[in-house]
Amino acid sequence: MPLEKISQVSGNAVYVPGDDIDTDRIIPARFMKCVTFDGLGEYLFYDMKFNEDGSKKNHPLNDTKFANSSIMLTGANFGCGSSREHAPQSLYRAGFRAIIAGNFAEIFFGNSINLGMPCVSVSDETRNLISASIEQDPKCEVVVDILNRVIRVGDSSYPHELREGARDSLLNGSWDPLDELLQANQGIEDIHKNLAYI
Amino acid sequence: MSKLNLFEKVWKAHSVGQLQNGQTQLFVGRHLIHEVTSPQAFGMLREQNLPVRYPERTFATVDHIVPTNETQEPYSDPLADAMIKELRKNCKDFDVTFFDVDTGKQGIVHVVGPEQGLTQPGMTIACGDSHTSTHGAFGAIAFGIGTSQVRDLLATQTMALGKLKVRRIEVNGKLNPGIFAKDVILHIIKVLGVNGGTGYAYEYAGDVFDSFSMEERMTACNMSIEGGARAGYVNPDEKTFEYLKGKPYSPKNENWDEVVSKWASFASDEGCHYDDIVKIDASEIGPTVTWGINPSQAIGINETIPNPSLVDPKEKASIEEAIEYMKITPGAPIKGTPIDVAFIGSCTNGRISDLEEVASQIHGHKVKEGIKAIVVPGSQVVSKIAEEKGLDKIFTDAGFEWRYAGCSMCLAMNPDKLIGDQLCASSSNRNFKGRQGSPTGRTMLMSPTMVAAAAITGVISDSREVFSS
Numbered sequence: 001m002p003l004e005k006i007s008q009v010s011g012n013a014v015y016v017p018g019d020d021i022d023t024d025r026i027i028p029a030r031f032m033k034c035v036t037f038d039g040l041g042e043y044l045f046y047d048m049k050f051n052e053d054g055s056k057k058n059h060p061l062n063d064t065k066f067a068n069s070s071i072m073l074t075g076a077n078f079g080c081g082s083s084r085e086h087a088p089q090s091l092y093r094a095g096f097r098a099i100i101a102g103n104f105a106e107i108f109f110g111n112s113i114n115l116g117m118p119c120v121s122v123s124d125e126t127r128n129l130i131s132a133s134i135e136q137d138p139k140c141e142v143v144v145d146i147l148n149r150v151i152r153v154g155d156s157s158y159p160h161e162l163r164e165g166a167r168d169s170l171l172n173g174s175w176d177p178l179d180e181l182l183q184a185n186q187g188i189e190d191i192h193k194n195l196a197y198i
Numbered sequence: 199m200s201k202l203n204l205f206e207k208v209w210k211a212h213s214v215g216q217l218q219n220g221q222t223q224l225f226v227g228r229h230l231i232h233e234v235t236s237p238q239a240f241g242m243l244r245e246q247n248l249p250v251r252y253p254e255r256t257f258a259t260v261d262h263i264v265p266t267n268e269t270q271e272p273y274s275d276p277l278a279d280a281m282i283k284e285l286r287k288n289c290k291d292f293d294v295t296f297f298d299v300d301t302g303k304q305g306i307v308h309v310v311g312p313e314q315g316l317t318q319p320g321m322t323i324a325c326g327d328s329h330t331s332t333h334g335a336f337g338a339i340a341f342g343i344g345t346s347q348v349r350d351l352l353a354t355q356t357m358a359l360g361k362l363k364v365r366r367i368e369v370n371g372k373l374n375p376g377i378f379a380k381d382v383i384l385h386i387i388k389v390l391g392v393n394g395g396t397g398y399a400y401e402y403a404g405d406v407f408d409s410f411s412m413e414e415r416m417t418a419c420n421m422s423i424e425g426g427a428r429a430g431y432v433n434p435d436e437k438t439f440e441y442l443k444g445k446p447y448s449p450k451n452e453n454w455d456e457v458v459s460k461w462a463s464f465a466s467d468e469g470c471h472y473d474d475i476v477k478i479d480a481s482e483i484g485p486t487v488t489w490g491i492n493p494s495q496a497i498g499i500n501e502t503i504p505n506p507s508l509v510d511p512k513e514k515a516s517i518e519e520a521i522e523y524m525k526i527t528p529g530a531p532i533k534g535t536p537i538d539v540a541f542i543g544s545c546t547n548g549r550i551s552d553l554e555e556v557a558s559q560i561h562g563h564k565v566k567e568g569i570k571a572i573v574v575p576g577s578q579v580v581s582k583i584a585e586e587k588g589l590d591k592i593f594t595d596a597g598f599e600w601r602y603a604g605c606s607m608c609l610a611m612n613p614d615k616l617i618g619d620q621l622c623a624s625s626s627n628r629n630f631k632g633r634q635g636s637p638t639g640r641t642m643l644m645s646p647t648m649v650a651a652a653a654i655t656g657v658i659s660d661s662r663e664v665f666s667s
Contacts, residue, residue, distance in 0.1 A: 019516055020392055020492050024630040028637070029609045033263060033277035035237035035284045037345075047637035077393040080426065080492070081630060082609075083328040084235065085344035106396055106428045107328060110359075111344035165360055169219040177358035178350055180217055187214040188251070188356055191225040195211070196460055197318060197449075198227075198254055 005173040006116055006146060009098035011070035013142040014060050015131040016045070021074060022081035023108065027090045040086055041093030065138040073100045073130055078119075079108025088112040098144040100151060100160065102127060113166045116175045118146055120160035126151070129158065146170055201467035204433055205364045205399050208339045208464060212322045214356055221358045228316060228323040228338075229256040229351045230307050231294070233263055233285040234611070235326030239348035240288040248353045250292040255355055257316055258289050259297040261306045262611045266574050266601035269299065278612065292352070305577020305603040308332040308545035312416065313579050315445025319434035319461035324351060329545045329627065331422040334431030335415035336438050337464055339399065341429055362428060363397055363473035368404035371480035376662040378555075379414035380547060380625070380645035382406060384486040384496045386418075387425040389478065392494040395427025398473070401466065402432050406480045412441040413551040420546045421627050424493040433465040485660055487532050488629045488643040490520030495629075496643070497532055499660045505529045523631055524640050525619065532658055535642070538620035540571040540653035541634075542598070542646045544608040547625035548576030550583050552646045557589040559647055559665040565597030566656035572599045572614065574606040598653070610635025623652035 031043040049059045056062045072091065078101040079087060088111045091099065099112065103121045112119045122130070133140055133153045143152040146167060150157045162170075169175040202210075214223040231239075236258070243250070250256065263278040273279040282299075289296035297303040297310055304310070308329050311317040319337035324330060328342035343357065350357045367386060387394075400422050407415060415432045422430030432438075439458045442448045449457045484498040495517075497503070505528040506517040521528055526535065542548070542556060553575065565571045573593045575581040581603050584590055590600045607614040608626035615635025616622055622634055622641050629641040642658060651661035 018519070022492070022628075022630045024609075024628070024633050028632055029262075029611045030635065032234050033275070033281060033611060035281060036241060037238055047632045052637055077396075077426070080392060081328065081423075081628060083326060083330075083342035083344055083423075085238075085326075085346060088344075103393070103396070105393065105426065107342055107344065107423075111346065114344065114346045163360070165219040165221050172218065174218055176346070177217060177219075177221075177223075178346075178353065181223055181350055181354040181356050181358065184214050184223055184354075184356070187223070188225065188354060191212060191214060192252060192355065195225075195227055196457075197321060 003173040003176055004116065006118060006170040006175070008143055008145045008147065009071065009118060010141055010143040011097065012066065012068050012139060013071035013073050013130070013134050014066035014069035015073045015134055016060050017075060019075035019102065020077045020080055023079055023084050023087040024081055026079065026087040027084070032084060032086050037086065037089040037093065040090040041095065044090040044094040070095055070097045071100065071142050071144060072096050073127060073134070076102030078104050080105035083107045085111045088115055088117055092117055100130070100144065113169065113175055116170065118144060118162065118170055120144055120151070120162045122151065122158060122160050126158040129156070201470040203364050203401065203466040203470045203472060204337055204431060204464050205339060205362065205401070208320055208322060209361060211320065217358055221360050223356050224322060224359050225356050226322045226324045226351050227255060228321050230311055230323065230325035231256060231258045231348060232307050232327065233260045233281045235345050236348055237281070237284045237288065238345045239352055240292065242349045243352055250294065250352045251355050253293040256294045256352065257297065258285060258294050259304050259307050259310050260285055260299065262605045262609065264299065264602070264604040265612050266604050266606050266614060269602060275613065302578050302582070305579065306545045306548060306605055308420065309549060309576030309580065312336065312412070313445065313577060315442055315448035318442060318448070319438060320464035324357065328423040329420050331428070331430045332416050332420040332545055334419040334422070334429055335412060337431055337434030337461070339429055339431065342423060362399040364401055365395070365398045365474040365476060366401045366403055366472045367476045367478065369406040369478045369480050370404040373406055373480045373483060377483055377485065378645040378647060379410060379417040381483050381486045383418040383421045384488065384493065384643065385483045386478065387421065387494050388486070388496045390425050390476065392424065392492050393426040395422065395425040398427050400425070400427045400430040401472070402430060407432050411551060412437055413549045416549065417546055421493065424627060434461050485648055485662065486644065487648065487658060489524065489526060489532055490517070491523055491629060491631050493627070493629060493643060495520055499533055502529050502531050503527065533660060535658040536621070536656060537569065537623045537652050537658065539616060539622040540569060540649050541607045541622055541624040541626065542572070542649050543574030543576065543606050544626040545576065546627040547646045548574060548580065550580050552625070553580070553584050553589050556646045556650045557592045560592065560596045560650055560654070563596055563654045565653045569653055569656055571597060571653040572601055572607065574601045575603045577603045607634050609633060623649045623658065625649045
C-alpha cells in the first residue's frame with residue numbers, strides 16, 4: 001500500500017516547555033499494560049496533566065486555547081529514555097502530526113519517523129520566537145515545511161533541521177520501511193545462511 | 199586490509215544493502231522479545247498476513263509485568279494477566295521459543311540472554327527495550343527498538359538503521375576500593391551528559407573495563423542509553439569466551455577453538471579509526487548517587503546538591519525543576535537524605551554477582567525499622583543460584599524481602615510501586631519523574647551496595663563507612 005508523501009504539516013501548535021522530557025513523562029509505564037496502541041492518546045503526558053486525585057494541573061495540554069493543536073513545540077533531548085513506541089503512538093493518537101524540538105533522543109526520533117510523524121530540530125532562539133507567536137495567537141497557523149526545510153508562522157520563516165534520510169523517506173512516502181525491507185528477499189537469505197550463528 | 203573497529207566489522211557482516219533513504223538494511227541475528235512491546239507487532243503481522251521469517255532467531259520471555267510476590271495465575275491484575283497470555287499465544291502461533299514462568303529460565307530479558315548463552319560476540323541483537331545495549335558487553339552490537347521495528351524484524355529479520363559513529367571511552371588506572379561498575383557508568387553519564395551519546399555507539403575500554411567481570415561490563419553497557427548512546431560495547435576477550443563456555447545456547451565444545459577465533463576476530467583492530475575518544479581517570483570516581491530527575495544529575499557521596507543560583511544559566515531551569523520535584527535542599531549534602539524504600543534488582547544490577555557482593559557486606563546488619571527493602575533477582579536462574587548459596591536467607595535475616603524474578607520496581611509495571619512521594623534508593627537505571635510507579639515518587643540511583651547501606655542506615659550513606667567493620 002503506497003504511503004502518504006509528507007512534504008509539510010500544518011496546523012495549530014502548542015508549546016510544552018522543558019528539556020529532557022522523557023518517555024515515562026510522555027506516557028507513564030502503567031498505561032503500557034495493553035496489547036494494542038488504541039486509546040493511548042488519552043494517556044499522553046498523563047501525570048503532567050493530572051493530579052493524583054484526577055483534578056487538572058496547570059499544563060499547556062489542558063489549556064482549551066491549544067485544544068486543537070496538531071504540532072508540538074518543546075525543548076532539547078525530547079523523548080529520551082525508553083524505546084517504547086507507545087510514546088510517539090500516544091502523541092500521534094492525541095492528534096499530533098509533527099514535533100518541533102531543540103533536538104530528539106535517537107530511538108524516539110526513529111520511532112516517530114516510522115509513524116510518518118516528522119520531528120524537526122530548531123535553535124533555542126527559533127523556539128523562543130515560535131513560542132511567543134503561538135502564545136500571542138494560539139490560532140495562528142504553523143507550517144512545518146519539510147520540502148523547503150523551514151517552519152512558517154504568519155509572515156515569518158525559520159530554518160529547521162531534519163536528518164537527510166528521514167527527510168527523504170517522508171518526502172517520497174517510504175517512512176514505513178517494511179515494504180522495502182521485504183523486497184530484499186535473496187539478500188536476507190544469503191546473510192541468514194552465511195552467519196556463523198543461528 | 200583496512201583497520202576497523204568492532205562496530206564497523208559487525209555492521210559490515212550484517213548489511214543487506216542500502217535503502218532508498220540512505221539507511222542500511224541491517225540483518226539482526228538475534229531478536230529478543232517481551233510482553234510489553236511485542237503484542238502490537240504480532241498484531242501487525244496478522245493484519246498483513248505475514249509469517250515470522252526465521253522463528254529460530256527470536257526468543258521471548260516475560261519480565262515487565264510479572265508480579266514478584268505471587269506466582270499463581272490468573273494474576274490479580276487482569277491487564278497483566280492478559281499480556282502474559284497474549285505473549286504465550288503469539289509464541290505458540292508463530293513458533294517462537296518462550297522462556298515462560300514455568301521453565302526455570304524466565305527473567306529480565308537482558309539477564310536471560312547472556313545467561314542462556316544467546317548473547318555472543320559479533321552478533322547483531324535487538325529487542326523492544328532501550329536497555330538492550332546490555333548485550334554489548336559481549337562484543338555484540340545491540341539496539342533498543344520500537345514496536346514497528348519489532349514487526350520489521352519478525353517479518354524480515356532486518357531493520358532500517360542509520361550507521362552510528364563510534365566513541366571510545368577509556369577508563370584508565372585503578373578504581374578505589376568500594377567503587378563499582380555502577381559508579382563508573384554514572385560517572386561517565388555525568389561527564390558526557392544525557393544526550394552526549396546521541397548518534398554514537400560507545401566502545402568502553404581501558405584498564406578498568408579490561409579488569410571488569412562480564413557482569414560488571416553488562417552493568418556499564420546497560421546504561422549506555424541513559425547517556426543517549428543507542429549501543430555500547432566492550433571488545434570480546436578471554437573473559438567473554440570463558441563466560442560463554444557451556445552456556446545452554448553457546449556453540450558446542452567440539453569446535454570451540456574455531457568459534458573463539460571467529461569471535462576474537464570481531465574485536466577492534468589496533469590503530470583503527472574512532473569518531474571520538476574520551477579518557478577518564480579511574481581514581482576520580484567515587485561512590486556516585488543521583489540527586490535529580492535524569493541519570494546525569496549525579497554527584498559523589500561526599501558532594502552537595504547543586505545550587506541553581508551558582509550554575510550556568512542554561513542549566514538553571516532543569517536543576518530547579520529537579521530540586522523542586524525531589525524535595526531536596528540546594529547546597530545540602532546528599533549524604534544523610536532520608537529514604538523510604540530500598541530496591542536491589544533490575545537489568546542493571548540484578549545479577550548473581552550483584553547479590554553476592556551485597557550479601558557479603560550485610561552480615562550482622564539489619565534494615566532500619568520503617569524502611570521497605572526488597573531484593574528482586576534478575577532471573578529464575580539467578581534466584582536458583584542465590585538460593586543454593588543461601589543468599590536469600592542472608593537477605594531475609596537482615597530484613598530484606600526476597601522476591602521472584604522480574605523488572606519489578608525499576609519501572610513499576612507490576613504491583614511493586616512507590617507510594618506518594620516516597621524516596622527510593624535504587625539499583626535500577628532511571629530516576630525520571632514517576633518512574634517507580636507513583637507520579638510523585640522519588641528515585642536516587644546508586645550501586646546495590648550503596649542501596650544496602652541506605653537500607654540499613656535509613657539515609658543515603660557511604661557504603662565504605664557503613665560496611666567498614
